[in-house]
Amino acid sequence: MTTLRADVRSLLAPTAEALRPVLNRVVFSGLPTCWGLLDVATPRVRMVQPPVVQIDLHATTALDRLGSELAASGVTRRPQRDSSEAWSSDARMRLCAWGPPDMSGASDESAVREYAVLLTRSEPISDTLSIRVTALPVQLALWCMMHARSKRAAVDSPWIEDLIAVVVGRNDCIAELRALPSELRAVVADGVGAFAASQACRWVIGRIVVEARTTPHIIDVVLKRLESAAQLPRS
Amino acid sequence: MKQTTLRPSDVVTALEIAVSPGATLAELALSSAKSIGETHNAIRRLAQSGLLLPDQRITAVDPVLQFIRWGVPYAFPAILGGPAVGYPTAIIRADPRVVSSAPGVTGDAPDKAEYVWPWAEGSVGGTALTPLFPAAVRLVDRNPRLASMLSHIDLVRVGSARERDAAIDALAQALRAATT
Numbered sequence: 355m356t357t358l359r360a361d362v363r364s365l366l367a368p369t370a371e372a373l374r375p376v377l378n379r380v381v382f383s384g385l386p387t388c389w390g391l392l393d394v395a396t397p398r399v400r401m402v403q404p405p406v407v408q409i410d411l412h413a414t415t416a417l418d419r420l421g422s423e424l425a426a427s428g429v430t431r432r433p434q435r436d437s438s439e440a441w442s443s444d445a446r447m448r449l450c451a452w453g454p455p456d457m458s459g460a461s462d463e464s465a466v467r468e469y470a471v472l473l474t475r476s477e478p479i480s481d482t483l484s485i486r487v488t489a490l491p492v493q494l495a496l497w498c499m500m501h502a503r504s505k506r507a508a509v510d511s512p513w514i515e516d517l518i519a520v521v522v523g524r525n526d527c528i529a530e531l532r533a534l535p536s537e538l539r540a541v542v543a544d545g546v547g548a549f550a551a552s553q554a555c556r557w558v559i560g561r562i563v564v565e566a567r568t569t570p571h572i573i574d575v576v577l578k579r580l581e582s583a584a585q586l587p588r589s
Numbered sequence: 590m591k592q593t594t595l596r597p598s599d600v601v602t603a604l605e606i607a608v609s610p611g612a613t614l615a616e617l618a619l620s621s622a623k624s625i626g627e628t629h630n631a632i633r634r635l636a637q638s639g640l641l642l643p644d645q646r647i648t649a650v651d652p653v654l655q656f657i658r659w660g661v662p663y664a665f666p667a668i669l670g671g672p673a674v675g676y677p678t679a680i681i682r683a684d685p686r687v688v689s690s691a692p693g694v695t696g697d698a699p700d701k702a703e704y705v706w707p708w709a710e711g712s713v714g715g716t717a718l719t720p721l722f723p724a725a726v727r728l729v730d731r732n733p734r735l736a737s738m739l740s741h742i743d744l745v746r747v748g749s750a751r752e753r754d755a756a757i758d759a760l761a762q763a764l765r766a767a768t769t
Contacts, residue, residue: 408751512750562749567669 357390358477358487365407365447370479372427376415381471383488383496384409385516391490392523398564399519408512410496411451412471412488465537466492466499491530494520494583495538498545508554517546518562521579528582539586547584550577593637597665598623598722600657602631603640604738607648608767620732622724650764657742658757667746670707670717676729676736677702677713678720679743681752681759704747718743738763 356363366382373380386407392399411417417424421431429449452467470493474486488496497513508514521527531542549555559573560566566573605621606612612620618628635641640653680702705715708726720726721739728736744756 506750510750510753512754515749515751561747 356477356479357475358387358479359390362386362389362407362409363477363479366409366485367479367483368427369424369429369447369449370483370485372423372429373417373420374483375423376413376417376420377483377485379413379415380417381412381474381486381488382409383412383470383493385519387477387487388490388493388516388520388524392520393525394523399523399562407446408448408450411449412467413451414471417451462537462541463499463503466495466541469535469538470496490520490524491527491534491542492538494527494531495534495541495545498541501545508549508552509558514549514558515562517549518559518576518580521546521583522563522576528579531583531586534586536587536589540588543584543586543588546580550580550584555580593634595634595638595640595664596631596722598627599631599634599640600653600661600665600742601722601725601735601739602628603635603648603653604764605732605735606632606635606641606646607650607653607764608734608738610647610768621735622727622731623722648764648768650761650768654757654761654764657745657760658753661742662746665721665746667743668719669704669747670719672714673705673707673717674714675705675708675711675717676726677704677715678706678718678740679704679747680740681744681755704743718747734763 358366365386370377386409424430470488473489473492475489476484477487478484494517497517501508501511501513501517504511504513524530531539534542549558555577556573559576560570563572563576566576601621602617602623605617609617609620614625614628614632618625621628623631632641632646635648636643640649640656641647642649700713702713702715704718705711705713706720706726707717708729711726721742725736725739728739738760741756741760745753748756
């Protein structure tokens with residue numbers, strides 16, 4: 355039984371096939387991997403993505419040695435400014451590959467990235483192939499970390515938008531966040547707390563939640579959920 | 590002295606000048622579905638704003654892209670209406686005549702889009718989005734390339750952060766291809 359949406363499965367299948375030799379050392383994440391887990395009908399969140407769907411890939415091994423297999427599957431490497439590598443396939447998907455995490459757990463970032471490859475769920479891609487996907491609540495911590503390190507303003511942050519989509523779209527989200535390890539809870543509470551207290555908060559929610567345009571009261575409901583996430587116990 | 594202000598349709602003129610280098614005033618007016626007087630005034634305001642190169646009728650591409658990314662969504666916010674029939678907008682078009690449906694470009698013309706310019710001759714349903722200038726729907730047949738760029742600007746006005754990035758990338762590609 356898979357929770358990945360069919361369109362995401364078909365996008366990922368060729369890449370997963372090319373990565374088959376190291377597939378047990380690779381974990382996928384990103385909002386498209388969570389679409390199938392969003393279960394709240396209203397308020398609706400905008401699920402529209404640009405033609406290029408972005409999916410992150412966390413590898414505990416170097417992907418370079420599979421460069422030719424990836425190229426044969428239509429995934430090519432693109433230069434990137436930060437420490438990640440970007441791979442693109444047939445102009446519809448951008449894979450952002452992160453190198454092996456620093457397993458020392460010395461910083462919030464290394465702790466989050468370590469958990470991103472440890473707390474996972476298995477998703478069948480085809481009859482013979484399964485991939486590992488970062489557990490949904492860990493992805494929220496990952497997005498808080500990515501937003502913080504990007505230094506982008508909240509009004510212009512795709513990770514904050516992804517986070518709102520999941521907090522609004524999944525019923526059990528807050529309960530699942532409570533079950534996270536304390537380091538991750540702190541990262542989510544800090545990230546969401548800073549956003550919920552910012553002036554940009556209502557503006558961003560208004561753009562992401564469809565009904566907010568016609569029923570502004572919904573923004574208050576969403577804010578309450580975000581505040582619950584911001585008040586997660588830290589220890 | 591009076592403070593100059595840009596009008597929403599001035600952005601259309603800036604784009605048309607960029608993709609039609611050397612066009613006469615009459616040609617620019619015709620291809621952007623405006624009168625010669627409106628086009629002349631738009632060029633004056635664009636020059637004052639620094640969106641045209643000094644003393645030349647050449648679009649300053651980088652400032653225009655910056656204005657579209659950071660200024661247009663606030664200066665000319667998207668005005669949304671109810672359900673309407675019209676021409677799909679706020680999407681990335683691989684080809685001006687091909688309509689995409691999310692997620693990804695399908696190449697199939699859908700009968701439903703998220704946003705449309707209200708238009709009696711349109712065949713697609715969606716939420717009404719007021720275009721940057723009233724004659725925008727006339728560009729659909731007259732100047733599909735410009736209509737497509739206006740669709741990208743609409744995506745900057747209503748889209749998510751990734752959609753805005755993708756729309757600006759598409760616009761930059763179109764403008765740079767025309768100016769080099």
